[in-house]
Amino acid sequence: MTVGIVSYGAYIPKYRIKTEEIAGVWGGDAEILKAGLKVYEKSVPDVDEDAATIAVEAARNALKRGKFDPQRIGAVYTGSESHPYAVKPTSTIVAEAVGATPDMTAADFEFACKAGSAAVQVCMGLVGSGMVDLGLAIGADVSQGAPNDALEYTAAAGGVAFVIGKEKSELIAVIEDTYSFTTDTPDFWRREGQPYPGHGGRFTGDPGYFKHVTSGAKGLMKKMGTKPSDYDYAVFHQPNGKFPERAAQLLGFTPEQIKPGLVVPKLGNTYSGSCLMGIAATLDIAKPGDRIFATAYGSGAGSDAFSILVTDKIEEKRKLAPSVQQLLADPIYLSYGKYAHHKGKIKFG
Structure with a gap:
């Protein structure tokens, strides 16, 4: 049975920090870092954003692009390594926010950076077997990097949602x-x-x-x-x-x-x-x-x-939700101090 992508949606926070801003705080050579990593700036979550809110926004954009009844969603799986709760699923938050039916299966996935793709594979299996009509697979993170660690120059925030289905008349891919x-x-x-x-x-x-x-x-x-x-x-x-x-x-x-x-x-x-x-x-x-x-x-x-x-x-669905390049446009750049506040690196009490 043919299985594929009915819709997709992305979300990227509007805040950024440049490599040279981080390097300037820790005494690193920004030009060497940029040449070595080929990362010149990275996205930063707002103070009230986490993996759950990012997953919700990505899913909402996928629904805008797909133009289908969210009650058809029979499975919601969110892959992340920064779920906001250790014990409380992100996927139930997403399902309720997008209006999915409660007659569905939901779970959170973890496998470092491929938890989202694993969610896609599981949705493929459920849809292909006929157990569900549509599956919503999401990869979302507000990734962590310790201060002055190499990861701090690359660990960013963003998410993508894919709606997996099997009706040929709906598949964009x-x-x-x-x-x-x-x-x-x-x-x-x-x-x-x-x-x-x-x-x-x-x-x-x-x-x-x-x-x-x-x-x-x-x-x-x-x-x-x-x-x-x-x-x-x-x-x-x-x-x-x-x-x-x-x-x-x-x-x-x-x-x-x-x-x-x-x-x-x-x-x-x-x-x-x-x-x-x-x-x-x-x-x-x-x-x-x-x-x-x-x-x-x-x-x-x-x-x-x-x-x-x-x-x-x-062709008929692509422009119904923001593109990745549109989400990357017009960023707001932060100082390291503001970035540390947004990321919760500054602890009080």
């Missing part, structure tokens, strides 16, 4: 197939009660990101009998600007194929929303018949790869 690759590679972690994550630097690149992204991508292409030149666009998880560029090169994709979805330089790493944000940015400009290859990565570690075929329905 068909998900042709998916493939996952998973191991126990401890490159990144945060224990209960700890405000900031830890990371094993020497595991981050080759044993973590590149092994899993390339293995997941190659696995899907082998499964489908496709190759990089069969795709118009490609999206890879974006912890920084350099990693997806190298992943594309290792796999045989061109800079032109990844350019539309490479939003991290002016956004930062939205963690569970990262790869989904790249897919959303690509759907914003893709034409009917275009094929998109995407591979999400989550530390700990695993990857989810997707092959996506855009349909002619994209």
Whole structure:
């Protein structure tokens, strides 16, 4: 049975902080950091924004673009590594906010930066089996980075929602197939009660990101009998600007194929929303018949790869909600002090 994307919606807070602003506080060399990370600024949540409010806004934009009855949603899954509650689901907040029926299933997902893509896969299974009509899969984060840690230059805020369905007359894109690759590679972690994550630097690149992204991508292409030149666009998880560029090169994709979805330089790493944000940015400009290859990565570690075929329905739905580039436009820049306040880095009492 054909399963795919009925609609999508993104949300990015309007606040930003530039790399040189953070570097200036800690004595770092901004030019070296920007050249090494290829991240020039990142999004910052407002003082009253968290993963739940971001997920709600992304979901609302998906409903605007989809123009369907929210009562048809039979599953809501929110992937995040910054859920506002340790015990209280984010997904029930989203479901009620968008007007979904209470006759549904909901749960929160965690798998570092690929929790959102895992939610997409589960919704694909539920929709494909006929258990639900539509599934709402979300990746949203207000990601954490300790003061003066390398993550502070990239850890950003944002979210993306995908509505998964099977009615061909509604699909803006068909998900042709998916493939996952998973191991126990401890490159990144945060224990209960700890405000900031830890990371094993020497595991981050080759044993973590590149092994899993390339293995997941190659696995899907082998499964489908496709190759990089069969795709118009490609999206890879974006912890920084350099990693997806190298992943594309290792796999045989061109800079032109990844350019539309490479939003991290002016956004930062939205963690569970990262790869989904790249897919959303690509759907914003893709034409009917275009094929998109995407591979999400989550530390700990695993990857989810997707092959996506855009349909002619994209033309009538695309402009019904803000594009990723529109959400990135007209930012409000913060000083480090204001940023620290927004992120709750300043503690009182």
